[in-house]
Amino acid sequence: MARTVDVPALVAQAREGRPRAVARLVSLVEDAHPALREVMAALAPHGGRAHVIGLTGSPGVGKSTTTSALVTAFRARGQRVGVLAVDPSSPFSGGALLGDRIRMQDHALDPGVYIRSMATRGHLGGLSWAAPQALRVLDAAGCDVVLVETVGVGQSEVEVAAMADTTVVLLAPGMGDGIQAAKAGILEVGDVFVVNKADRDGADATVRDLRTMLSLDGGRAPGDWRPSVERTVASRGEGLDDLLAALDKHREWLGEDGRLRARRVRRAADEVEAIAVTALRERIGDLRAGERGSALEALAGRVVDGGTDPYAAADELVAAVTT
Amino acid sequence: MARTVDVPALVAQAREGRPRAVARLVSLVEDAHPALREVMAALAPHGGRAHVIGLTGSPGVGKSTTTSALVTAFRARGQRVGVLAVDPSSPFSGGALLGDRIRMQDHALDPGVYIRSMATRGHLGGLSWAAPQALRVLDAAGCDVVLVETVGVGQSEVEVAAMADTTVVLLAPGMGDGIQAAKAGILEVGDVFVVNKADRDGADATVRDLRTMLSLDGGRAPGDWRPSVERTVASRGEGLDDLLAALDKHREWLGEDGRLRARRVRRAADEVEAIAVTALRERIGDLRAGERGSALEALAGRVVDGGTDPYAAADELVAAVTT
Numbered sequence: 235m236a237r238t239v240d241v242p243a244l245v246a247q248a249r250e251g252r253p254r255a256v257a258r259l260v261s262l263v264e265d266a267h268p269a270l271r272e273v274m275a276a277l278a279p280h281g282g283r284a285h286v287i288g289l290t291g292s293p294g295v296g297k298s299t300t301t302s303a304l305v306t307a308f309r310a311r312g313q314r315v316g317v318l319a320v321d322p323s324s325p326f327s328g329g330a331l332l333g334d335r336i337r338m339q340d341h342a343l344d345p346g347v348y349i350r351s352m353a354t355r356g357h358l359g360g361l362s363w364a365a366p367q368a369l370r371v372l373d374a375a376g377c378d379v380v381l382v383e384t385v386g387v388g389q390s391e392v393e394v395a396a397m398a399d400t401t402v403v404l405l406a407p408g409m410g411d412g413i414q415a416a417k418a419g420i421l422e423v424g425d426v427f428v429v430n431k432a433d434r435d436g437a438d439a440t441v442r443d444l445r446t447m448l449s450l451d452g453g454r455a456p457g458d459w460r461p462s463v464e465r466t467v468a469s470r471g472e473g474l475d476d477l478l479a480a481l482d483k484h485r486e487w488l489g490e491d492g493r494l495r496a497r498r499v500r501r502a503a504d505e506v507e508a509i510a511v512t513a514l515r516e517r518i519g520d521l522r523a524g525e526r527g528s529a530l531e532a533l534a535g536r537v538v539d540g541g542t543d544p545y546a547a548a549d550e551l552v553a554a555v556t557t
Numbered sequence: 558m559a560r561t562v563d564v565p566a567l568v569a570q571a572r573e574g575r576p577r578a579v580a581r582l583v584s585l586v587e588d589a590h591p592a593l594r595e596v597m598a599a600l601a602p603h604g605g606r607a608h609v610i611g612l613t614g615s616p617g618v619g620k621s622t623t624t625s626a627l628v629t630a631f632r633a634r635g636q637r638v639g640v641l642a643v644d645p646s647s648p649f650s651g652g653a654l655l656g657d658r659i660r661m662q663d664h665a666l667d668p669g670v671y672i673r674s675m676a677t678r679g680h681l682g683g684l685s686w687a688a689p690q691a692l693r694v695l696d697a698a699g700c701d702v703v704l705v706e707t708v709g710v711g712q713s714e715v716e717v718a719a720m721a722d723t724t725v726v727l728l729a730p731g732m733g734d735g736i737q738a739a740k741a742g743i744l745e746v747g748d749v750f751v752v753n754k755a756d757r758d759g760a761d762a763t764v765r766d767l768r769t770m771l772s773l774d775g776g777r778a779p780g781d782w783r784p785s786v787e788r789t790v791a792s793r794g795e796g797l798d799d800l801l802a803a804l805d806k807h808r809e810w811l812g813e814d815g816r817l818r819a820r821r822v823r824r825a826a827d828e829v830e831a832i833a834v835t836a837l838r839e840r841i842g843d844l845r846a847g848e849r850g851s852a853l854e855a856l857a858g859r860v861v862d863g864g865t866d867p868y869a870a871a872d873e874l875v876a877a878v879t880t
Contacts, residue, residue, distance in 0.1 A: 274866035281863055495861060503857035507841055509871035514837045518830055534826035538818060540604055543597035548832035556879030
């Protein structure tokens with residue numbers, strides 16, 4: 235039996251900014267606890283305030299350092315910040331441990347900062363299914379900004395972009411970085427580009443390459459957002475003001491003409507669709523659970539005996555789960 | 558508009574052994590032609606006769622050569638043979654071309670042999686969704702044996718095993734082959750193991766390693782099939798009689814105690830389930846097609862506005878497609 239959870243009390247405490255309540259709610263999400271649906275229902279009226287900023291980029295470009303510097307900058311403005319660090323390569327998750335993310339410890343004692351790392355539990359090369367739900371917890375808990383940081387491994391950039399209001403793509407100086415960016419398809423998803431470690435050799439070339447490629451990107455119409463390219467040395471806090479200004483500008487642009495809402499509606503539609511498909515799949519799975527003598531088994535037997543074909547049998551199966 | 562197809566006539570011709578009719582039916586399957594369902598319904602009463610033999614193994618072990626040698630051997634017995642060559646790495650498919658499968662040309666003019674290559678059309682690392690349906694065509698066309706040959710790339714071995722009555726795993730002498738087999742999980746799926754190129758150095762060691770690992774495999778109960786290890790030099794036809802005997806023996810074992818039927822029912826259940834899930838997913842997709850103002854969009858809007866949560870919205874979506 236699952237432990238009983240007082241969801242209304244937990245949500246009330248989280249909204250008061252109690253870190254333990256926030257942590258407990260995220261754990262319920264991660265564990266797909268039976269109370270998950272009640273949690274989501276209780277959070278629903280309290281979301282939509284936070285500016286969700288996704289950060290992505292290859293290993294070594296300084297994502298954690300940049301995230302930490304952004305936390306400092308947002309805190310200096312008095313804003314509450316949530317950090318969701320998603321590691322698609324790690325099977326470990328949950329809790330307060332952020333592995334070698336040493337710099338994050340600067341914020342470990344700050345009650346205005348929630349930090350949470352999540353693994354992807356074998357979800358193919360991308361964000362955990364639980365990440366959008368964890369985002370809702372941090373949002374409802376009163377974060378003004380939620381930073382979603384992920385290691386850039388192919389698909390995950392695109393998934394970060396699908397979750398975020400604003401997507402930041404980080405690069406570091408080095409041969410072919412720009413070309414790699416183009417290959418990985420991140421030119422399309424980035425709202426703000428950051429060349430971090432801009433004190434290193436090759437930074438100018440990387441910035442120039444990136445600007446050229448962005449200006450060549452023919453998919454933009456007048457009125458579309460034009461991504462900016464910022465230079466930072468996150469470890470020393472250099473360039474952070476400009477980066478913050480770029481993020482604010484994008485947030486402002488989103489606020490015009492209902493763009494933010496349209497983006498979020500698209501995102502919610504994806505999420506609702508994924509949950510619905512999973513639910514339907516589970517219904518079919520339930521039909522199978524009885525093993526021999528089950529409805530699906532009987533249908534399959536008729537296919538094998540030539541009494542029906544797989545498509546007609548699938549129609550019957552669909553009818554069985556939908557009526 | 559799709560071209561009208563006279564399905565009953567095609568199926569009748571295919572059952573008379575007319576190669577063009579067989580080829581046309583497989584093409585309809587591959588193209589997911591609107592007549593696909595009618596084709597499947599027409600084939601249903603005529604299936605279940607063929608012994609489906611899957612062949613898998615790493616590139617270079619001699620799969621095509623072995624397949625060709627088996628075709629010769631089955632033809633010498635007067636049996637009709639179908640060959641389905643599935644190449645998960647190739648985006649090309651269909652038609653009579655088998656690329657560099659030169660040896661297959663030995664059989665190109667034999668009316669008792671149908672050869673067909675299929676690609677996987679981007680299906681993740683495995684067999685085409687169309688392969689089981691193509692199998693039904695060859696089966697209904699009166700093939701006594703259907704050989705399904707696939708390049709062994711991870712997942713595909715397991716998928717071949719899921720399609721086949723008898724799964725043949727091929728290896729060639731070489732350091733670590735046995736260990737690779739164990740790693741790839743093919744010890745579990747193989748009913749008959751073949752060490753091909755058995756005239757080469759190291760063949761004895763490979764056979765010995767394989768036998769040892771198979772005897773250590775603790776998952777078998779008394780009465781379970783005990784996989785045999787055969788040695789062949791397929792290019793010279795050596796060892797083919799023993800391999801054929803092993804295949805016959807497995808087919809015979811399957812025929813006892815309803816094993817064959819149980820295997821095929823499990824296979825059909827997987828197939829029916831996959832078709833049903835796809836159909837349900839398409840229904841949800843249809844709901845989305847209307848873009849703005851569509852049902853899903855409206856639901857997503859309520860999620861964004863805090864009027865409902867994603868799970869409750871998904872319930873509504875499921876209800877919308879199931880009633």
